[in-house]
């Protein structure tokens with residue numbers, strides 16, 4: 001048969017993990033096959049059409065910094081952009097975009113189709129070719145065989161997927177798509193630890209039947225933020241508003257009266273759902289004292305009237321869903337275009353993975369995305385990129401690479417998963433990262449693009465743009481450091497006016513920028529100062545953040561360096577972990593059971609966090 005059936009890397013599944021995996025592998029020069037159920041659903045958003053948000057935008061920007069697709073697709077498909085926590089510190093600031101799901105998908109497909117070394121093929125993978133303890137390829141459900149050095153599995157919610165609407169169940173990978181049962185069975189026969197999780201989605205509404213005058217309008221930010229480091233103002237499609245509605249006592253009554261018809265409460269669903277993205281029945285049940293919950297009424301796209309009511313994900317029967325929707329002010333006459341549902345699916349214990357996302361049991365087989373117990377497009381995309389790049393490195397005979405916890409949220413995500421596993425769908429939060437000040441969304445490129453370039457992930461255009469930005473930041477920092485403002489000069493008086501205090505002595509502009517009352521733009525156009533201020537917002541932002549937070553950033557870096565220096569520090573055999581103040585009960589138990597000999601060993605125990613290692617170090621110092 002004259003057909004390309006040998007590849008360096010095969011990726012199964014064209015969702016968010018699979019597309020980033022395939023693109024990464026192909027960018028690195030590996031002949032890559034992306035095998036997916038349906039080419040029309042490449043990059044499909046199974047649930048809400050939105051990318052980013054707290055913790056998640058950090059991952060999107062890291063994917064972008066490493067040359068991935070998600071941020072650029074968001075810029076091409078985004079119809080409302082906001083920076084969340086804009087008034088808080090830069091560590092927790094997060095960009096969120098409402099996406100037009102059709103435009104987003106088209107952008108992803110466009111990038112896949114234009115990517116050299118990448119072949120798309122529409123077929124369901126039904127089997128893996130396994131030789132001893134190594135994977136050698138894939139067989140489709142119709143029997144077509146493909147061989148490869150490494151295989152990345154990104155099958156999302158499809159493995160053994162069961163859809164629930166009330167007490168009705170049907171098999172499916174998500175609404176309208178078939179489940180992946182043959183592959184699920186094959187994987188269950190391999191030595192992996194399998195369990196079930198569940199997630200859900202709300203009913204969709206027809207905007208023509210919604211009374212927007214009763215809802216609160218939420219426009220996007222102006223000027224419109226961009227998601228990608230290569231994003232430019234003006235590249236977004238037309239921008240629109242989202243709206244906010246509220247559940248009320250009547251909504252909650254309806255839900256509580258029908259809980260026995262919910263598959264979750266009647267015990268039909270065994271899988272655990274996402275704690276941080278709960279269904280409306282979960283919220284009403286768990287937070288019984290709360291009189292109302294917000295519902296963000298979000299457009300699904302520019303060319304459709306469908307709306308996504310974010311906040312009322314449910315698996316209640318359709319008649320109850322309808323009552324719930326219509327009990328909400330502004331939605332009294334709403335037409336439901338698609339019922340909400342919950343889906344249960346197989347996931348594999350991520351503790352059976354290495355940092356590279358290769359499985360421990362089958363060599364050259366990598367897992368990424370929802371299959372590892374995570375939830376969210378961003379978490380999936382980030383893992384996909386990592387698995388894809390490591391599958392490519394394996395095919396080339398190179399060692400794996402994965403970022404450390406102090407380098408990237410991707411490092412935190414993978415380390416959390418493979419050391420602690422997860423009992424519920426795992427999503428990213430800034431609070432999961434102990435080095436938040438270093439891992440900001442504004443500096444993912446400065447943290448990762450050079451590494452990405454070395455890995456072969458970053459193309460010339462991105463590299464040139466990155467180098468230009470980095471040089472511009474350094475040049476401007478040098479100018480500010482060398483520019484002095486004297487008291488009694490026009491510039492000094494302007495500063496005094498702004499701060500309400502005369503300058504005590506001469507200051508460099510860089511020192512002045514550290515003051516909380518002064519912004520980069522205040523210092524940019526002072527009279528009598530040499531040199532032109534930068535007009536690139538991203539450069540100005542970087543100069544400002546680095547100046548203002550320099551002290552904190554240096555302290556965090558010092559802490560990381562200190563922990564690294566002390567990794568070889570021995571833990572005395574007689575050390576009683578129960579007596580170490582500040583450690584959680586769980587960590588004490590883990591340490592007592594494992595009895596690590598050094599701090600480094602302690603840090604590698606599943607669930608022992610870097611913060612706990614820091615506490616151990618302080619304790620050891622006190623004992624001396």
Ligand code: FAD
Nearest residue numbers: 013015016017037046047124125156180200369370376380
């Ligand atoms: P998916 O996006 O599921 O993609 C899997 C891909 O693999 C699909 O293209 C599929 O066709 C393909 N595939 C599967 N099996 C095979 C096979 N055998 N052969 C070939 N191709 C195959 N996330 C949130 O953050 N919040 C939420 O509230 C939320 N709710 C959700 C509700 C529902 C009903 C669903 C279905 C998902 C929800 N998600 C939610 C999860 C979000 O959709 C996923 O986290 C994300 O899509 C995972 O990306 P992925 O690439 O791992 O898998």
